[in-house]
Amino acid sequence: MSTRSSRRKVIKNDDAQEEEEEQQVFMFNGQSYSTYQEMVEAKRQRNRDVLVSSGLLEAKAAMDNAAMEQKRAAASSRGLKRAAKVPSAPLPRRKSSRLSGEKAPGIYIENESAGKFEIAGGSYMVEPEKPEFYNRRINDGSDLTVAEAVEHTGSKWVKDNTVANAEYFMKTALQDIVEDMPIISPKKKKGSPTSVAKGPAGGASYGITGKDLQSNIDSLSVDDETYVAKVVPDRIYGLACHPSPNKLVVCAGDKKGHLGIWNVDQYAANDSSKCTTDGVHLFKTNGGAISSLAWNASGTSLLSSSYDGSVRLFDVNKQVFEEVFATYDTDDQYKDKLGYGTDDGYNSWIQSMLIDQRYESGKCFFLSTSEGGVMHIDLRSKGKVTFNQVLSERKINTVSLHPNGHTMATAGLSAMVQTWDVRKIQSNSKTSTKPPKAIAWQHTGRSVNSAYFSPSGKHLLTTTQSNKLELLENAHESSGLMKQAKTSIRHDNQTGRWLSTFMANWHPGTFSNRELFVVGSMKKPRCIEIFDDKGELLREIQGDALTAVASRCCFHPNSSKLIIVGGNSSGRVTVAR
DNA sequence: CTATCGGTTAGAGGT
């Protein structure tokens, strides 16, 4: 349909000279109108009709109603609470130096880009603000006591009893929890490890099967606000449960380097009137986002890796956060550091960490970097970098080790999933004779958030930016281009820039040959999804207490009942049990 | 090839 009006000049009388008067006719939709205004009115009426007939008005009304109905529930107030604001004295009125006649020193901005600028002119030079420690780390790398780690969180979070509460929990309560743990780990064989040690989490089979498993899954709920607490101030990157089968202690690491530890059942165990913390204890252990958090199998040490390039280890017996690894550039002053020469520049950081389960101590781990590097660190004796190799041109998001103990999967921004033989990776990119070669690979079109081997090793589970969850069968046996995944689940993984990316995560045990994984979801109402290794959606857990997207989720590794924890973008942790 | 931009996305906290 034409919406253009046509304008015609009609000459009424050719002969009459003074009859040169123009008479205009305004055409619209085949109708003629004698005045412009009438034509416009007709056009407006047409537009109104189109709007009404399109149904958009009804649709809008329906949406408005729906929006009214599902009003956002208020976020849980359990957990961290800010110290009350102290009203500050009004600042003295600023005096203009220009008005008071002071002369500028004749400086000007020489070069400005990306938020940085150089000041030139005169003798006045402004030194760019230098961070106090390498890569804005929390300190020079020395040990951090529990009290210091609490104090680093700042006055906003530290109240009268905060330090004492945290010290009591870390020293007494946590030690009790560790001592209370049954000894599950089998004796370790001497010599070079051939398979992943069956720690409490390592692929142990659980008694729950068939109907019991389903009813266990069905019983999971997030209805009560006691299931939610603010554990860290900012967005959650790393999430981990303490491996104790009897107690629920959840740890979360946030964007700013905070570590929050939530003793979930403190209320049940203690007289609630005495609890001022809701069981939440906050520390700051790293200077940048905590990219990964993990407990060793025996629950004695907690490792945190950070964007600031450091890895800290909290040992329950030593009661300090020890910097066990940190990246440094090739400046001579760092020559003696373990991480000498592992920092590739200003936009290089540790993207993920994986505890190497072949060694029970938890003293060996893999690190992946934003520059596509993978390192293996071994702290058992003096501390060494077993290897440090560039495996990708772009950031590597996750590293996963197959239970066979030698097939490693990497995934990241290069839009590829790749497998490698760790036994064949030489120690250093610079000195090795040949660069490492992938055993197998698959192209995913877009970046891969994560790729994890299932506890049995049968499946490699990927979460991708092309909105898929995929299960690759026996990926450790393929070479060359991998076969397309048999199971591919459509899943909205567009979390945008304010939420942590989704990373579908396995339960570390098996359920008589059945395996489970958990993943967050953008669906409304908000929910957490559980799938099995066939790709079947077993449950969407939703409830009144789950009001925000749980972008990082994991299972409790050892509880005989299923427990899921999820972390959201405001530092809150939700427990489904 | 590198840097930068705009678009997308969700939630809390303050007024």
Added chain:
DNA sequence: ACCTCTCCACCGATAG
């Protein structure tokens, strides 16, 4: 009820 802040997540396009 609105407005503001988040600012290395990632994609695709564009400029230099």
